[in-house]
Amino acid sequence: MNSSEAYSSLFISSFLSSTILPGHSEITLTTLIFLEKYSQFLLIFFASLGNILGSIINWYLGFYITKFISKSWFPFTKKQLDKVSLWYLKYGKWSLFFSWVPFIGDPLTIVAGMFRVPIIIFAIIVSISKILRYIFVGYIALKLL
DSSP: OOOHHHHHHHHHHHHHHHHOOOOOHHHHHHHHHHHOOOOOHHHHHHHHHHHHHHHHHHHHHHHHHHHTTTTTTTSOOHHHHHHHHHHHHHHGGGGGGGTTTTTTTTHHHHHHHHOHHHHHHHHHHHEEEEEEHHHHHHHHHHHHO
C-alpha cells in the first residue's frame, strides 16, 4: 500500500467511525503505525481530520434530526437520544470533550446539533477531543512497538 492509499484509507475509516456508520479507526491507525512505513504525524492528522469531519456531519444530522428520526436507517432510538440529551443538558457543551468515547460520542455530536451549539464552538471542542484521542492512540501504539 503506498502512502496516499494508506492516508486515504485511514481518513475514510476515521470519518466512518465518527458518523452513524461503522468503522474501526483506532485499529487502522495502530496497524499503520506498526508497519513503520508512514509519517506518524500524517497518520494522526488524517485520522483526526476524518473523525472531526464525520462529527460535523453528525452535528448537521442533529440540526435536522426531526426529518430523520423516523427513518428505518436511523441508528439511534428515541430512548438513546433522550439519555444523551439529559447528559448534555446537565453538562452542556463541555460534554463534547467526550465525543471521542465509543457509543456515547456519536450521539453526543448529534445532540449538540439538536441543541444548536454554534458550529465553531462545536468544531473547536470536538477537534481538541479527537486530536488528543489519536495522539494518545498513536503514543500507545509506539510504546507497544
